Amino acid sequence: MSVSVIILAAGMGSRMKSEAPKVLHRIAGAPMLVHAMRTASGIDAQRTVIVTGHGADLVANVATDYDENVLIAHQEAQNGTGHAVQQAATPLHDFVGDVIVLYGDTPFVQPETLQAMLDKKTEGHGVVVLGFHAADPAKYGRLITSNSGLLDKIVEYKDATKAQRDIDFCNSGVICADAKLLFDLLDDVTNDNASGEYYLTDVVGLARARGLSCAAIACDETETMGINSRNDLAVAEVAFQTKARRDAMEGGVTLTAADTVWFAYDTIIGRDVIIEPNVVFGPDVTIENNATIRAFTHLEGCHISKDAVVGPYARLRPGAELANGAKVGNFVEIKAAQIGEGAKVNHLSYIGDADIGADTNIGAGTITCNYDGVFKHKTEIGERAFIGSNTMLIAPLRIGDDAMTASGSVVTTDVPDAALALGRARQKNKPGLALRMMNKLRAAKAALKKG
Ligand code: UD1
Ligand code: CA
Numbered sequence: 090m091s092v093s094v095i096i097l098a099a100g101m102g103s104r105m106k107s108e109a110p111k112v113l114h115r116i117a118g119a120p121m122l123v124h125a126m127r128t129a130s131g132i133d134a135q136r137t138v139i140v141t142g143h144g145a146d147l148v149a150n151v152a153t154d155y156d157e158n159v160l161i162a163h164q165e166a167q168n169g170t171g172h173a174v175q176q177a178a179t180p181l182h183d184f185v186g187d188v189i190v191l192y193g194d195t196p197f198v199q200p201e202t203l204q205a206m207l208d209k210k211t212e213g214h215g216v217v218v219l220g221f222h223a224a225d226p227a228k229y230g231r232l233i234t235s236n237s238g239l240l241d242k243i244v245e246y247k248d249a250t251k252a253q254r255d256i257d258f259c260n261s262g263v264i265c266a267d268a269k270l271l272f273d274l275l276d277d278v279t280n281d282n283a284s285g286e287y288y289l290t291d292v293v294g295l296a297r298a299r300g301l302s303c304a305a306i307a308c309d310e311t312e313t314m315g316i317n318s319r320n321d322l323a324v325a326e327v328a329f330q331t332k333a334r335r336d337a338m339e340g341g342v343t344l345t346a347a348d349t350v351w352f353a354y355d356t357i358i359g360r361d362v363i364i365e366p367n368v369v370f371g372p373d374v375t376i377e378n379n380a381t382i383r384a385f386t387h388l389e390g391c392h393i394s395k396d397a398v399v400g401p402y403a404r405l406r407p408g409a410e411l412a413n414g415a416k417v418g419n420f421v422e423i424k425a426a427q428i429g430e431g432a433k434v435n436h437l438s439y440i441g442d443a444d445i446g447a448d449t450n451i452g453a454g455t456i457t458c459n460y461d462g463v464f465k466h467k468t469e470i471g472e473r474a475f476i477g478s479n480t481m482l483i484a485p486l487r488i489g490d491d492a493m494t495a496s497g498s499v500v501t502t503d504v505p506d507a508a509l510a511l512g513r514a515r516q517k518n519k520p521g522l523a524l525r526m527m528n529k530l531r532a533a534k535a536a537l538k539k540g
Contacts, residue, residue: 091186092207093268094129095177098122098193099142099164104318110144112193113151114322117329118353118372121316122148123155124196127354129189130156131200132207136184138177139193140164148193169286170262171278178272188268190289195315196325198263202308206265215270215301216293218243219263221310229259230290232305240303243290247283258305260290261313270296329354337364353389365401373407391423412447426457429472441465442484446472452496454479471506 102111112122119127122139129137137156141148142164149161160180164173174190181188187210189203202219210217218240220232228246231253235241243260244253266274274292282288293303316322333352334344341360344350346367353370359378368382371389376382380393383400390407393399396414403417408425411417415428418435426440429447434440436453442465443457455476457468468482471490476482481499488494489506498512 090207090211091135091184092132093136093138093181093184093186093188094132094134095138095140095174095181095188095190096122096125096129096193097140097170097173097190097262098148099140099145099167099173100194101143101167102194102317105322106319110148111316112148113144114316116196116316116322116325116354117333117351118370119355120151121196121325122151122193124354125191125193125198126152126155126159128191128196128198128200128203132189132203134189135186136160136181138162138180140173140176142167142173169280169284170289171275171287171291174289175272175275175287178275181268181272184268186268187265188271190262190264192262192315194317195262195313197312197314197328198261198308199312202306202312203263203265205306206263209304209306210265212304213302214239214304215266215296215299216240216274216303217265218293218303218305219261219265219313220258220305220307221261221313222257222307223259223310226254226257226259231256232258232260234258234305238304240293240305241297242294243288245282245284245288245290258307261308262289262315263313264289264292266292266296270301359395368400377413440468443468443470445470446474446490448472449474449476451476452478452480456481458483 098112100111105111113120116124126137138160139152140162145163152159162176162180164176187207191198206217206219223229230243230245231249232243233241274295277295278287278291280287296303311328314325316325330351334347337358338344342358343363345365349366350364351369353372355372356370357375359376361379362376363381365384367385369387373390374388376393377395379395380397386400386403388405391405391409393411394413397411399417402419404422406424409423410427412430414431416433416435417423420437421434422439424441426443428445431447432445432449434451438451438455440457442459449470449472458481459465466484468484468486470488473491474488475493477494477496479497480494483501487503489504491507492504493509494500495511495513498510500510500512504510
């Protein structure tokens with residue numbers, strides 16, 4: 090049975106106090122909307138529809154950037170969750186299968202949980218709702234179940250009786266139903282309630298009135314955490330990181346100070362990787378087995394192969410690719426560059442738009458001068474080359490295999506294989522001049538004091 094997902098993302102999120110739409114605020118480097126979209130792709134959703142409203146263009150751009158096949162439905166006025174879902178009727182008019190509704194501000198629902206809902210539905214239920222037992226049920230909608238454990242209806246807090254408010258089994262907002270049935274039921278939803286809104290939750294009572302059975306399954310409350318404020322965002326970040334650290338360690342990664350390592354939503358790390366304290370991951374990082382990431386390193390958009398060692402205090406930016414056993418040391422920045430097998434860039438260097446061959450050594454303070462103010466240029470360095478300390482490599486440039494540059498050189502033209510490039514002024518020694526100069530200066534200072 091095929092499934093489509095509708096993600097509600099029209100709300101303003103006024104409690105964020107932000108110019109940006111709520112669902113674009115980031116957790117672990119990705120907008121929370123993208124977390125929901127990843128959940129949808131985790132169950133191979135055939136179609137994903139995003140319902141936009143506030144900041145619609147911004148939201149649609151982020152959604153299509155992440156997945157060009159995503160469908161956008163616009164909700165002009167926010168008349169309730171039921172009304173929001175109705176906006177997806179057009180992009181799904183010819184879809185046959187199940188539909189799951191997610192919220193763009195509830196980023197942690199797991200694909201396995203949605204699969205459990207789909208499985209539950211195959212037992213013959215019209216609607217399946219995801220609930221949770223709330224530590225503090227507060228203003229959530231309450232799930233009213235019958236003695237047989239089936240779901241009778243959902244009552245919004247505002248419309249609930251005192252006895253109903255005592256129930257701690259709450260609606261997460263995630264709902265699953267056959268597409269045709271869902272839109273049919275929504276046609277019957279009215280706004281005759283305490284909020285004057287069209288409630289998605291009413292479809293449960295309406296399905297029961299048609300003689301269909303409905304069911305609820307429960308998940309852990311951490312999965313249904315919704316974000317409404319900056320404080321919620323910070324709490325969600327910690328929740329994400331706590332899980333990511335645990336998952337990494339369970340996968341065979343050593344974190345010497347787990348609480349100080351910050352992962353991105355898509356970080357991938359192999360076995361026996363050691364990550365020292367205070368390492369920060371931006372999006373799109375993969376690390377192969379047995380690499381070591383030393384303390385205070387910042388990684389983003391890079392690939393680190395087996396046995397490589399990075400840091401302490403290194404920065405790998407998008408397009409940095411380290412081959413097996415490469416070493417990148419302290420205060421080194423690498424961008425859009427391949428560092429060959431066993432090559433070393435150990436101290437105080439900038440390597441950008443470059444290709445460095447195997448077993449080459451880059452001396453301390455080397456800079457690839459890749460930018461002329463308008464264009465970026467490439468530096469190519471062969472295998473087993475030796476770049477002397479403080480070499481300025483003025484790109485475009487090629488340094489051959491087994492070539493060397495003298496320390497302090499400014500290298501402006503290609504260096505052939507095996508050649509030594511000297512690109513610096515010749516040294517002259519002036520006997521006695523240093524001492525004579527100092528004596529003169531000291532005498533001048535003494536004269537000033539007297540006068
Ligand atoms: C909703 C549920 C409630 C549940 C709670 C869980 C309804 C009627 N109530 O209540 O049972 O316990 O979520 O968090 O469904 N949205 C739109 N367009 C709209 C209205 C809402 O896109 O017109 C989006 C919001 O941006 C948000 C989500 O739908 O992402 C939920 O809306 P919200 O107003 O927060 O619903 P609650 O009142 O919290
Ligand atoms: Ca809410």
